[in-house]
Amino acid sequence: MRYAILSDIHGNIESLDRALERVAPEDRLLCLGDIVGYGPNPNECVELIRTRAEGAVLGNHDLAALENFGVEYFNDAARAAIAWTQSVLSDENRAWLNGLSYELRFPDFLMVHGAPVEYFEYILDKRTAASAFARTDAPLVFIGHTHIAEYWVQEPDGTIGHKHMQQGGELVLEEGKRYIVDVGSVGQPRDLNPAASFALYEPQKRRVEWVRYEYPIDAVQQKIHDAHLPEYLAMRLETGR
Numbered sequence: 425m426r427y428a429i430l431s432d433i434h435g436n437i438e439s440l441d442r443a444l445e446r447v448a449p450e451d452r453l454l455c456l457g458d459i460v461g462y463g464p465n466p467n468e469c470v471e472l473i474r475t476r477a478e479g480a481v482l483g484n485h486d487l488a489a490l491e492n493f494g495v496e497y498f499n500d501a502a503r504a505a506i507a508w509t510q511s512v513l514s515d516e517n518r519a520w521l522n523g524l525s526y527e528l529r530f531p532d533f534l535m536v537h538g539a540p541v542e543y544f545e546y547i548l549d550k551r552t553a554a555s556a557f558a559r560t561d562a563p564l565v566f567i568g569h570t571h572i573a574e575y576w577v578q579e580p581d582g583t584i585g586h587k588h589m590q591q592g593g594e595l596v597l598e599e600g601k602r603y604i605v606d607v608g609s610v611g612q613p614r615d616l617n618p619a620a621s622f623a624l625y626e627p628q629k630r631r632v633e634w635v636r637y638e639y640p641i642d643a644v645q646q647k648i649h650d651a652h653l654p655e656y657l658a659m660r661l662e663t664g665r
Contacts, residue, residue, distance in 0.1 A: 425452065425626070425627060425628065426448070426450075426451050426452070426624055426625065426626045427451065427452045427453075427454055427624070427625040427626075427627075428443075428446075428447040428448075428451045428452070428453050428454070428622065428623075428624055429454045429455075429456065429535075429566050429607050429622060429623045429624075429625060430443060430453070430454070430455050430456065430473075430607065430610050430622045431455065431456035431457060431458065431483075431537070431567075431568025431569070431607050431608070431609060431610065431622070432456070432457075432458040432483070432568045432569070432571050432608075432609035432610060432611055432612060433455070433458065433459045433460075433463075433469050433473070433609075433610045433611045434458055434459075434460065434461050434462040434463045434469075434485065434609070434610075434611035434612050435459075435460050435461065435462060435463025435464055435465050435466040435469055435509065435611065436462075436463040436465065436469070436610065436611030436612065436620075436639075436644055437463075437465035437468045437469055437472070438639050438640050438641075438643050438644050439610050439611055439620045439639040439644070440469055440472060440473075440610055440611070441472075441639075442620070442637055442638075442639040443610050443620065443622050443635075443637065444472070444476065446635055446637060451624070452478045453473075453476050453477045453478055454477060454478060454479050454480065454528075454535060454566075455473050455477045455479070455480035455481070456480075456481055456483070456535060456536070456537055456566060456567060456568040456569075456607065457480065457481045457482050457483025457484075457485075457486055457524070457537035457568060457569075458483030458484065458485045458486060458537065458568065458569070458611075459473055459480070459483065459486055459521070460485055460486055460489050460509050460513065460521070461483075461485030461486070461488065461489065461502065461505055461506055461509060462485070462501075462502065462505045462611065462612055462653075462657050463505075463611055463612070463644065463647075463648070463657075464644065464647035464648050464650070464651045464653060465647065466489070466509045466512065466513055466517070467512065467513060467514050467517055469611075470513075470517040470520065470521065471517065474517075474520055479528050479535065480524055480528075481524055481525060481526060481527055481528055481535050481536060481537055482521070482524040482525065482526055482537065482543075483537045483568070483569070484537065484538070484543075484544040484569070485502075485506065486521045486524065488506045489506055489509045489510055489513060489518075489521070490518060490521055490522055492506075494544070500654070501653075501654040501656045501657055504653065504654050505653055505654065505657060508651065508652075508653060526543045527540070527543070529562070532563065532564060532627055533562060533563070533564040533565065533566060533625075534560060534562035534564070534565045534566070535565075535566050536565065536566075536567055537567065537568055537569050538567060538568070538569035538570075539552070539555075539556040539559070539567065539569075540556055540559045540560035540562070540565060541559040541560070542556075542559070544569065546569060546570055547567065547569075547570065547576065547604060547606070548570060550576075550584040550586065553576040553578075553584050553586070553604060554578070554582075554584050556576075556604060557576075557578045557584075557602060557604070562602075563602050563603070564597065564602070564603050564605065565603070565604045565605070566605050566607060566623070566625070567604060567605070567606050567607070568606065568607055568608070568609065569606075570606055570614070571608065571609035571612055571613055571614035571615070572588070572606055572608060572609075572613075572614055572615045573588070573589040573590060573592070573606060573607065573608030573613075573615055573621040573623075573634050573636070574586065574587060574588045574589055574606045574608075574615075575587055575589065575595055575603055575604060575605045575606060575632075576603065576604040576606075577601050577602070577603050577604075578601060578602040578603075579601060580600045580601065588615065589608070589621075589634040590615050590616065590617050591617065591636060592621070592633075592634045592635060592636040593633070593634055594631060594632065594633045594634070595631070595632045595633075596629075596630060596631055597630040597631070597632070603632075605623060605625075605632055607621065607622050607623035607634070608620075608621025608622065608623075608634065608636075609621060610622055612660065612661065613664045614660075614664060614665050615664060615665075616663070616664050616665055617636065617664045618641065618661060618662055618663060618664035619636040619637055619638055619664070620636065620637055620638075620639055621634055621635065621636050622634075622635055623635070641661045641662060644658070644661060645658040645659075645661060645662075
């Protein structure tokens with residue numbers, strides 16, 4: 425059994441399609457939220473996740489698209505993109521997003537968008553990682569939200585370790601240690617690598633692999649232009665930041 429775990433698709437159907445080409449039919453697809461926001465194809469992305477995913481949790485941009493939650497903290501580009509997304513999101517897709525929970529618990533791992541309990545908190549350093557570990561007993565937590573492919577490990581003595589997975593790679597989970605795995609972003613990577621990112625998890629092998637892949641950025645940029653979304657949202661895709 426293998427899980428394919430995606431996050432932060434952000435209306436980027438070109439990248440989502442390429443990700444799913446790398447997912448086997450027998451893989452169990454999971455989504456960590458932020459299916460919409462920023463990108464030009466929110467409905468297509470929601471419909472594809474609705475069809476393919478076994479489970480999904482709510483992201484902050486998903487919630488903002490539903491009820492303007494947190495938009496006062498968004499930058500101008502994000503706020504404009506949410507307003508546009510609200511204007512095009514179908515009632516059926518809106519209802520499906522509204523039915524998502526903030527977390528999903530599996531026997532050996534937890535799924536949240538940003539952090540356990542504080543669901544939209546960013547885990548960006550050892551302090552926030554330690555706080556996140558303290559709020560759950562899950563040995564393994566999968567997150568997105570930061571758009572950065574990386575992981576945090578808590579040693580048996582409580583020490584926190586960290587590693588970026590900017591070029592992809594794998595992690596073999598060790599007994600007695602706990603992990604927070606950030607799968608990175610399908611739709612808008614921000615770790616200075618414009619290649620998109622998601623993770624494959626094999627419980628029997630206790631193995632996580634970050635998959636980095638190319639997709640037609642120029643096609644997404646053209647759609648952003650055509651939708652009259654902020655230029656910044658198109659340009660950042662080229663630099664991965």
